[in-house]
Each structure stands twice: as structure tokens, then as C-alpha cells.
Amino acid sequence: KAGVTQTPRYLIKTRGQQVTLSCSPISGHRSVSWYQQTPGQGLQFLFEYFSETQRNKGNFPGRFSGRQFSNSRSEMNVSTLELGDSALYLCASSLGTGGQFEQFFGPGTRLTVL
Amino acid sequence: LAKTTQPISMDSYEGQEVNITCSHNNIATNDYITWYQQFPSQGPRFIIQGYKTKVTNEVASLFIPADRKSSTLSLPRVSLSDTAVYYCLVGPANQAGTALIFGKGTTLSVSS
Numbered sequence: 001k002a003g004v005t006q007t008p009r010y011l012i013k014t015r016g017q018q019v020t021l022s023c024s025p026i027s028g029h030r031s032v033s034w035y036q037q038t039p040g041q042g043l044q045f046l047f048e049y050f051s052e053t054q055r056n057k058g059n060f061p062g063r064f065s066g067r068q069f070s071n072s073r074s075e076m077n078v079s080t081l082e083l084g085d086s087a088l089y090l091c092a093s094s095l096g097t098g099g100q101f102e103q104f105f106g107p108g109t110r111l112t113v114l
Numbered sequence: 115l116a117k118t119t120q121p122i123s124m125d126s127y128e129g130q131e132v133n134i135t136c137s138h139n140n141i142a143t144n145d146y147i148t149w150y151q152q153f154p155s156q157g158p159r160f161i162i163q164g165y166k167t168k169v170t171n172e173v174a175s176l177f178i179p180a181d182r183k184s185s186t187l188s189l190p191r192v193s194l195s196d197t198a199v200y201y202c203l204v205g206p207a208n209q210a211g212t213a214l215i216f217g218k219g220t221t222l223s224v225s226s
Contacts, residue, residue, distance in 0.1 A: 004157075035216070043158070043201070043216035090157045099146040099205025099214065105157025 002026065004093050004106035012112045018079040021109045025072050025093030031055075032074040033103065034066060037088040046089075049074055050097050078111075086113045118202045123221045132189045134220050136202030139183045147178060147185045150201045152219070158201060162187070189222075197224045 005024045013019050025032050034046040045058040049068035066076040072093070078085055088110050092103040119137040126132045138147070146165055150158035162169055164176040164185070175188040189196060199219040 033214075042218050045215060088155065092157065098207045099148065099203070100163070100207040102148070102160045102163065103150075103158075103214065105159065108155070108157055110155075 004091060004104050006089075006091050006106040006109050008109060009107065010110045010112075012114065013081050014114050015081055015083060017081050018077065019081060019111060020075055020077045021089055021091075021111075023074045023076075023091030023093075023106060025074070025091075026104055029093035029095055029104070030072055031094045031097050031101070032068055032072065033092045033094075034074070034076050035090040035092065036060075037090060037108075038086075043090070046076065048097065055097055081113045083113050086111060118204055118217050120200075120202050120217065120220045122218060123223070125223050125225065126192055128193055128224060128226050129191050132192050132196070132222060132224075134187045134189075134200055134202075134222070135184055136187070137184045138202070138204045141182050141204055142206060144206045145182075145204045146207055147176070147182075148203045148205070148214075149174070149176065149187045150203065150216075152199045152201065158216070161200075192222075192224045194224050194226060196222060198222060 007022045031050045033048040035043050037043045047057045048055045052068045063079045068074045088108045090108045092105045094101040094103045148163040149161040151161050152158040162174045162176045169176045177186040199221050201216050201219040203214050205214045
């Protein structure tokens with residue numbers, strides 16, 4: 001079974017631009033979560049989607065948004081990029097929502113904002 | 115959500131057993147305890163999960179005392195490739211909309 005895939009793997013943008021990252025979950029998984037990882041802040045939860053509905057959102061500004069499609073694929077968008085948005089963005093999928101479900105992480109998208 | 119506390123870092127040598135303890139004093143009745151491993155520039159990977167007592171799989175064991183206020187991840191005979199960050203997470207079962215919060219984790223360094 002194919003794992004979680006994320007595209008693109010690397011991205012370089014300049015301040016003020018916007019970016020869209022894509023995540024394809026494991027087949028059959030309906031929950032997709034997004035995380036931002038930086039050296040200083042560690043792994044921080046962005047949001048979770050289940051069956052096209054946002055179930056939870058972390059403490060990030062409104063510039064960060066996401067959505068999930070009917071095939072469970074998910075995208076996240078960051079508008080008006082800032083230097084501090086440079087990070088590894090990780091997507092994870094699971095069969096359902098709740099602490100008993102194993103999350104399967106993708107390889108991440110490395111975003112660099114210049 | 116139950117807050118977790120674990121050591122920032124640990125050092126070990128190849129072939130030794132490593133035990134990483136995580137405290138979660140306010141764990142709730144329906145919370146599960148899960149451990150993840152992360153290598154640099156990769157996403158975390160599930161290691162083991164438990165609810166109570168002891169769980170063992172091919173890579174690790176998880177010990178949970180009766181009060182469930184802590185848990186210990188045991189890695190038998192570590193190798194250099196076990197050098198990674200280990201995260202302890204506590205999250206409720208069957209509760210939609212509850213995010214799993216990753217703390218700072220424990221950075222394990224294995225030397226030869």
C-alpha cells in the first residue's frame with residue numbers, strides 16, 4: 001500500500017507570496033492532519049480534516065488555511081508569506097480521528113521563504 | 115488534553131537498553147498513550163501504543179503502571195540507527211476534533 005505523499009517536496013518563495021501544499025493520504029484513510037515543524041518551536045499542529053470537514057485547528061493565524069476533498073486528498077494554503085513561515089510542513093493521515101488511531105506521516109514539504 | 119513531560123535528551127551506547135519515561139499526571143480514562151520516532155528531515159513514525167499494563171512489538175516495549183500517570187518506552191539493545199527524537203503523546207479515543215499535541219520530545223543519541 002502506498003504511503004502518504006506530499007507535493008512538492010521543496011519550495012522556495014518570497015515574502016508576500018502565497019503557497020499551496022498538497023497531501024495524498026493512504027488509501028482508505030479519511031483523516032488528514034497538518035503540522036509545521038521548525039527548529040525553535042518543534043512540531044506544531046495546524047489543523048485536522050475528516051470527511052471534508054475541519055475538525056480541529058491549531059493556534060495559527062488566518063493566513064493558514066486548508067481543505068479536504070471528497071477523495072480525502074488535502075491541501076493547505078499559506079497567504080502573504082513571512083520569513084517565519086519557513087519550515088517543514090508535514091501531513092499525516094489516519095483511519096479516523098481520536099487518540100487510538102496511528103498517524104502515518106508523509107515526507108514533508110520543505111518551504112523556504114526569502 | 116493530558117500534558118506530557120519527558121527528558122529533553124538521553125545518551126546511550128550501542129547494545130544497551132534504553133528506557134525513556136514520560137509523565138502524564140492528568141491522563142483521562144479514555145486516553146491512549148502513543149510513542150513516535152522521528153529522524154531529521156523526516157516525518158514521525160509510529161513505534162508503539164498502549165492503554166494499560168505492558169505492550170510489546172518487534173521494536174519496543176511500553177510499560178504503563180496501574181495508575182497510568184506515566185509510561186516508559188523501552189528500546190532493547192539500541193544501535194546507532196536508533197539515534198532520533200522520541201515523542202510521547204496522550205490522546206482520547208473516539209473523540210473527533212481533538213488534536214494530538216507533540217511536545218519537545220526526547221533526543222536520544224547512541225554512540226559506539
